[in-house]
Amino acid sequence: xxxxxxxxxxxxxxxxxxxxxxxxxxxxxxxxxxxxxxxxxxxxxxxxxxxxxxxxxxxxxxxxxxxxxxxxxxxxxxxxxxxxxxxxxxxxxxxxxxxxxxxxxxxxxx
Numbered sequence: 001x002x003x004x005x006x007x008x009x010x011x012x013x014x015x016x017x018x019x020x021x022x023x024x025x026x027x028x029x030x031x032x033x034x035x036x037x038x039x040x041x042x043x044x045x046x047x048x049x050x051x052x053x054x055x056x057x058x059x060x061x062x063x064x065x066x067x068x069x070x071x072x073x074x075x076x077x078x079x080x081x082x083x084x085x086x087x088x089x090x091x092x093x094x095x096x097x098x099x100x101x102x103x104x105x106x107x108x109x110x
Contacts, residue, residue, distance in 0.1 A: 017059050021086065026056045027059065029059050029071075031061050032062070046098060051102070054105055
């Protein structure tokens, strides 16, 4: 997973994508015929089921081009880990392993 400094995002943009305030959100950008997107969906859903307060939200990148541009999504799948304060704490392009994702989620927890 690529580490990044926390990045603040417009709350309205996040709400429009289905991100709710509080908790940690795994925000996944996917496209229709993307095999790695299906793999990331599975890993993210497993982590969300294991860790209380974590939610997985998948977004079709082609249907949300404004958000893709605003968030600088360059490929699918891309996963943003959004902390309870609405900041992006980590970003991953491709499919992180379950242990990598669990570590990143733990770092985003309050």
